[in-house]
Amino acid sequence: MITNISLISLWVRDLDEALEFYTSIMGFEPKDDITMGPDFRWVTVAHPAQPELQVHLTTPSKPLSDDLIAAMQRAQADGGLPGFGLAVDDCRKTYEELSAKGVEFIQPPEERPYGVEALMRDNSGNWMVLVESRDYTPEDFDGAEFG
Template sequence: MISNISLVSVWVRDIDESLAFYTDVLGFEARDDITLGEDFRWCTVGHPSQPELQVHLTTPSKPLSDDLIGAMQRAQAEGGLPGIGLNVDDCRKTYDDLVSKGVEFIQPPEERPYGVEALMRDNSGNWMVLVEPRAYSAEDFDRADF
């Protein structure tokens, strides 16, 4: 039986630059950083409050096909790949803090039925959502103006 999610992968352009972004800017901790063979690096980070969940920072590379690698690199260049969602205690304060660190935001904090949400990009262009969650019901979405 599956007990939890332990690993998610995020496609990045440069592992060293992304490792610095996730640790220095977002406050994650570095976990594994191992080179396996000539062209594969296993690099993970995680949030200090979630030791059971690792974020694998990886570049589009073999064993993926050349066509898929090219397509993913084009999607990265366009900023079209999804990243991860992050819960925050105070979305507006976190937004201000990250803006001061040079993080690109697609959408400033806005009220949503489920909380306050902001959309940002990591340094590889991946979409990331910050959410200050609150309790909601399905009816809250009927009144929502997105």
């Protein structure tokens, strides 16, 4: 029986730069950094509040096809790959703190029916959503606009 999600993968441009970003800027802790043969390095980080969920930082590489690697690298260059969502206790404060550290934001904090949301990019161009959640009902979305 499945008990939980323990690992997610995130496509990055450069493992060292991504590791530095997620540990120094975002507050994650380094976990694994293992060279597995001449062409593969296994790198993971985890947030201290959720150490059971590791984020596998990986670059588009073999065994993917050359065409898929090239397409993913183009998507990374365009900032078109989604990352993941991050729960925050104060979206506006987190936005200010990360902005001061040079993090690029696509959208500043905005009120949504489900809370306060901001969109950022990591240093590989992945977009991430920061959400300060609040209770909501389906009716809270009536007439809501997202842009």
